[in-house]
Amino acid sequence: MSATTASRPLLEVNDLKKHFPIRAGFFSGITGYVYAVDGVSFSIARGETLSLVGESGCGKSTVGRTVLRLLEPTAGQVLLDGVRIDDLSPGRLRPLRRRMQVVFQDPFSSLNPRLKVRDILAEPITNFGLATSRSELDDRIADLLDKVRLPRDAMNRFPHEFSGGQRQRIGIARALAPGADLIICDEAVSALDVSVKAQIVNLLSDLQRELGLSLLFISHDLAIVEHLTHRVAVMYLGKIVEIADKRTLFSAPKHPYTEALLSAVPVPDPTAKRNRIILSGDVPSPIRPPPGCRFHTRCPRAFDRCRVEEPPLRAVGPGHVAACHLHDPRGLAQAA
Amino acid sequence: MTTSMADRLLEVEDLRTHFRTPDGVVRAVDGVSFHIAAGETLAVVGESGCGKSVTSMSILRLIPEPPGKVTGRIMFRGRDLLSLSEREMRQIRGNEISMIFQEPMTSLNPVLTVGRQIRETLKLHQGLDDRAAEARAIEMLDLVHIPEARRRVKEYPHQLSGGMRQRVMIAMALACNPKLLIADEPTTALDVTIQAQILDLMRELKAKVGAAILLITHDLGVVAEMAKRIVVMYAGRKVEEARANDLFRTPRHPYTRGLLGAVPKLGSSLASDAPSRLAEIPGIVPNLKKPIIGCAFASRCTEATELCRKVAPPIEAKAPGHFVACHHAAREAVAA
Numbered sequence: 001m002s003a004t005t006a007s008r009p010l011l012e013v014n015d016l017k018k019h020f021p022i023r024a025g026f027f028s029g030i031t032g033y034v035y036a037v038d039g040v041s042f043s044i045a046r047g048e049t050l051s052l053v054g055e056s057g058c059g060k061s062t063v064g065r066t067v068l069r070l071l072e073p074t075a076g077q078v079l080l081d082g083v084r085i086d087d088l089s090p091g092r093l094r095p096l097r098r099r100m101q102v103v104f105q106d107p108f109s110s111l112n113p114r115l116k117v118r119d120i121l122a123e124p125i126t127n128f129g130l131a132t133s134r135s136e137l138d139d140r141i142a143d144l145l146d147k148v149r150l151p152r153d154a155m156n157r158f159p160h161e162f163s164g165g166q167r168q169r170i171g172i173a174r175a176l177a178p179g180a181d182l183i184i185c186d187e188a189v190s191a192l193d194v195s196v197k198a199q200i201v202n203l204l205s206d207l208q209r210e211l212g213l214s215l216l217f218i219s220h221d222l223a224i225v226e227h228l229t230h231r232v233a234v235m236y237l238g239k240i241v242e243i244a245d246k247r248t249l250f251s252a253p254k255h256p257y258t259e260a261l262l263s264a265v266p267v268p269d270p271t272a273k274r275n276r277i278i279l280s281g282d283v284p285s286p287i288r289p290p291p292g293c294r295f296h297t298r299c300p301r302a303f304d305r306c307r308v309e310e311p312p313l314r315a316v317g318p319g320h321v322a323a324c325h326l327h328d329p330r331g332l333a334q335a336a
Numbered sequence: 337m338t339t340s341m342a343d344r345l346l347e348v349e350d351l352r353t354h355f356r357t358p359d360g361v362v363r364a365v366d367g368v369s370f371h372i373a374a375g376e377t378l379a380v381v382g383e384s385g386c387g388k389s390v391t392s393m394s395i396l397r398l399i400p401e402p403p404g405k406v407t408g409r410i411m412f413r414g415r416d417l418l419s420l421s422e423r424e425m426r427q428i429r430g431n432e433i434s435m436i437f438q439e440p441m442t443s444l445n446p447v448l449t450v451g452r453q454i455r456e457t458l459k460l461h462q463g464l465d466d467r468a469a470e471a472r473a474i475e476m477l478d479l480v481h482i483p484e485a486r487r488r489v490k491e492y493p494h495q496l497s498g499g500m501r502q503r504v505m506i507a508m509a510l511a512c513n514p515k516l517l518i519a520d521e522p523t524t525a526l527d528v529t530i531q532a533q534i535l536d537l538m539r540e541l542k543a544k545v546g547a548a549i550l551l552i553t554h555d556l557g558v559v560a561e562m563a564k565r566i567v568v569m570y571a572g573r574k575v576e577e578a579r580a581n582d583l584f585r586t587p588r589h590p591y592t593r594g595l596l597g598a599v600p601k602l603g604s605s606l607a608s609d610a611p612s613r614l615a616e617i618p619g620i621v622p623n624l625k626k627p628i629i630g631c632a633f634a635s636r637c638t639e640a641t642e643l644c645r646k647v648a649p650p651i652e653a654k655a656p657g658h659f660v661a662c663h664h665a666a667r668e669a670v671a672a
Contacts, residue, residue, distance in 0.1 A: 049611065055527035056498075163620045164384075193383035194554065195617035198598035205611040220527065223600035228611040247606050264532035265602050266557025270580040274561075278536055279529045282497040 008082050009043035010214045011067070011100075011182055016040045016076035016086075018059075018066045022287065035286050036062040038238035039076070041313075044182070049208060049215040051225040053261075054235035057283060060218045063235070064184045067216070068102055069093060080182070098128045101175035105187035107167035111159040117170055118155040121145075124177040144173040147210075148203060165196035172203065176211070184216045189224060201228050222265050226250055231319075234258045237294040238286055240313065244320040254322040257295050293325065301326060344411075345548050346395070346516055347371040351408040353387070353394045360625040364390040366572040367408075369651075372516065377542065377549040379563035379580075381556060383595075385621060387572040388552045392518045395550075396435060397425050413515070431461040434509040438521035441501060444493040450477075450504045451489030454511055461512045476507035479544075480537060499530035506537065510545055520552040535561055556599050560584060568592050571622055571632035574651060578658040588660040591617070591633045631662070639664050 018037040021030040037059040044050045052060045065071045067078050069085065078086040085096055101124075104110040111120060121141045131137035142152050148169040159167055168188065175183050185204065189197045205228045208215055219225050225232060226246060233243045234255065242255040253259050260277040267274065279298045284290050290297050296306040305325050313321040314328060353365040365387040372378045380388045393399050394406045397417060410417040412433065417425070429435075437443040445453055454476055455469040464472060470489070477485035480503040493501055502522065509517055522538070523531040535558065542549060551562055559566060559580070566583045568576040568591065576589040587593045597615030605612035619636040622628055631649050634640040643663050651661040 055529060165620065194556075194595055195383060195598050196620070198600075198614035198616045199618075201600075202613050202616060205613065208611070222528070223602045226602060227600045227605050227614055230609065230611070245609060247609055250603060250606055260529060262602065264528040266531070266535070266555065266561050268556040268560045268584065268596065268599050268601060270560045270584055272560070276532060276536075278532050280533075282499060282530070283527075 010046045010048075010081055011044040011216070012077070012079040013043065013063075013067060014041050014077040014079075016063065016066060016078065017074045018062050018071060019074045032287055035238050035289055037066060038289070040235070040238075040240050041076075042233050042240065042243060044214045044216060046181070046214055047208065047212045048231065049205075049217055049229045051217040051219060051229040051232045052235060053219055053222060053225055053232060055220060055261075055283060057237075057286065058235040059238040059286070060220075060235050061186050064102070064186050064216060064218050068100060068184060070102075095128070098124075098130075098178040099180055100182040100184065101178065101180035102184045102186060103168070103171045103175050103188040105190050107164050107171055107191065108159075110171055111167060111174075113159055116156055116158055117145075120159070120170060121155075121173055121177050124174060128178045130178060140177070144177055147176060147207065148173045163196070164192055165199055168192060168200050169203065172200075172207070176207070181212070182214045182216065184218065186218045187220070188217075190219065190221060197224070204228060222250075222262060234261065237283060237289055239294060239323065241295065241324070242320075242322040243313070244317070244322075248317065248320050254316045254320070254327055255295075255324050256299050256301050256326070258322075260298075260300075293323070343373045344371045345374045345376075345413065346550070347409075347411040348391075348395065349409040349411070351391065351394060351406070351410065353390050353399055353404060353406045356403045356405070357625070362624050363572050363627070364624060365394065366628075368567075368569065368572075368574045369408075370567050370574065370577060372548050372550060374515070375546050375548055376565065377551060377563045378565050378567065379551040379553060379559040380567045380569060381553055381559050381595075382569035383554055383621065385571075385624065386569040388554075388569050389520055391569070392435070392520050392550060392552050395518065396429055396433060397422075427461070430457045430509075430514075431512045432514055433516045433518065434512065434514040435518040435520065436502070436505050436509050436522045438524050441493065441498070443505065444501060446493055449490055449492055450496070454489070454504070454508050457508060457511050472511065473507075476511050477504070479510070479541070480504070480507045482507070497530075498526055499533060502526060502530075502534055503537065506534075506541070510541065510547070513545065514547050516550065517547045518550045518552070521554070522551070523558060524553070524555065531558075538562065556596065568595070571628060572624060573632055573648075573661065574659075575633065575661045576659065577651075578655075582655070582658050586655075586658075588654055588658065588665040589633075589662050590637045590639055590664075594636075 016037055017039055019033040019035055022032045024031045040063055054060050066073045073086050077084055118141055121144055122137055125131050125140055131140055145152050145154055150169050189200045201224055229246050231245050232249045233240050236257050242258045260279050263277045281298050284297055292308045293306040293311050296302040311323045311325045313323045316322045316327045349369050351365055351368045355362040382388045395410055399406055451473045454473040458464045458469040458472055473489050474485045477488055482488050482503050523534050563580050565579050567574055570591050576592045587596055594617035598617055600614055617636055622632055630646050631644040634644040649661045649663045651659050654660045654665050654667045
């Protein structure tokens with residue numbers, strides 16, 4: 001295992017795959033696979049936010065869960081701080097779990113309704129033996145509540161006494177409790193109302209700056225992503241189709257799917273002119289992904305090569321990769 | 337711009353929908369008035385719990401009484417819907433007024449084919465026989481651009497994708513040529529690219545069918561694309577009403593301003609590569625189980641004064657066609 005260096009990304013994911021077997025019945029064999037994640041690679045630097053965006057069923061949440069080893073990967077590597085964690089035994093993995101935590105979408109179902117906030121936050125701290133005395137534990141909990149801007153008396157209340165936004169603050173405090181440096185936010189603000197959503201988005205960017213956290217922000221909401229991310233990876237049907245820094249991705253996307261996705265976002269301005277690319281049809285099934293480029297069935301610019309040959313992620317600019325034959329210098333002749 | 341009384345298709349006056357609960361009376365809708373002209377699209381926007389959906393349910397008389405209690409007047413084509421018998425109401429629902437709900441999976445019957453569900457309204461309200469109803473069902477599916485309509489009428493809801501199901505819902509709602517279509521969060525459950533398809537379809541059909549639309553949503557982007565006039569609700573009350581362009585350009589209620597500021601706009605934070613902060617509305621919505629004294633927004637409003645906390649502001653015209661319930665909203669010279 002290589003030594004930790006400051007330049008090394010905190011999280012590296014190489015060719016990650018997660019295929020779910022389909023069984024026709026309890027006793028029958030496997031009849032097929034759902035190719036939920038099918039070869040995904042990215043990295044996240046310390047103190048960086050990478051957003052994973054895409055529509056329902058594109059595999060973005062499965063990536064998050066597989067990185068956390070809440071799901072076992074089918075293939076590929078996951079490195080946390082240079083250490084491979086995809087093949088570690090549960091016992092060896094456990095101490096590393098302290099460093100990567102998750103905030104879920106639904107603040108109603110992801111907190112135990114029978115535990116007081118104090119116990120919810122104490123659990124990760126005591127699990128990892130991070131407090132030696134009762135008073136130290138209390139100090140840590142009080143500090144966590146301060147960090148997420150909740151009053152300290154919240155400690156003695158139950159989750160149901162809080163609003164959705166406050167509950168999400170508790171969820172964030174729980175993720176911070178063991179001193180994690182990587183937090184995976186799986187649609188963490190999607191269930192919240194507009195005014196509360198803005199509060200939580202700001203809290204996450206503040207915490208990231210204060211604590212130097214790395215965030216993997218999984219979301220379908222592109223406008224929110226634009227406001228809190230450094231870099232963006234766009235997923236479609238189990239694959240990453242484009243990765244770029246925020247400004248490049250939002251102002252000069254290269255993949256036709258990214259273009260369509262951005263143009264589909266409703267603009268809160270009645271006078272805005274819209275050049276909308278309306279994609280026809282639906283996302284194909286991940287059980288039988290189309291051959292060639294997975295997007296070719298809906299792509300307005302698909303040509304023959306797209307139907308047979310899968311485009312690899314190619315560099316199209318500094319720190320910018322896209323998986324599209326249109327951006328292959330050799331492919332242009334065929335596109336014309 | 338005022339419409340003459342004769343053009344008004346629907347006129348809601350001082351609507352109050354209260355629910356009796358063990359902990360007290362919840363004032364879900366508390367004195368809301370608005371109107372819709374024939375063929376007009378009016379949007380009612382607000383966050384969870386502001387009473388927008390209860391308003392639409394009250395119009396259709398879908399509020400169970402008890403525990404609910406609906407008072408006020410709902411004039412539809414010269415009749416007060418609140419004074420009609422259940423039998424008379426049944427002739428209006430799905431016929432003259434129809435509704436599209438948010439969740440197409442739960443609002444379609446899973447054990448009946450979509451064709452049968454569309455035929456049902458046609459047979460009931462239009463007295464068509466089986467064969468004519470079948471032909472009309474296929475025609476409706478064609479209208480909402482469902483490919484292979486002849487085959488699709490024989491399918492069950494689970495065989496259709498989310499976007500297709502919402503198309504079926506729209507086909508069903510329009511089957512009897514309604515005068516008023518109530519669309520409650522019609523695209524909230526859909527992915528952005530599918531949302532773009534459905535919004536496009538709704539605009540196209542509106543031009544064809546000419547029904548007035550009451551659009552209930554929390555998404556200001558959707559509102560900006562669809563509505564000519566907007567009502568903003570907060571804590572069961574109407575706080576602002578204006579034409580869409582006026583509301584987005586010069587919001588006059590502090591809540592509307594806060595809401596518009598809190599919505600991230602695509603492309604608005606690209607000046608720097610780092611995350612940017614969103615405008616927040618501090619605090620949370622008031623508890624509707626307690627009577628609200630004064631302005632409902634006072635506890636979160638930066639401009640609130642003693643007057644706001646004591647006296648509820650009446651809704652007044654502050655500019656032509658622009659109504660605001662705020663003590664501090666400036667009145668524009670009427671000559672403008």
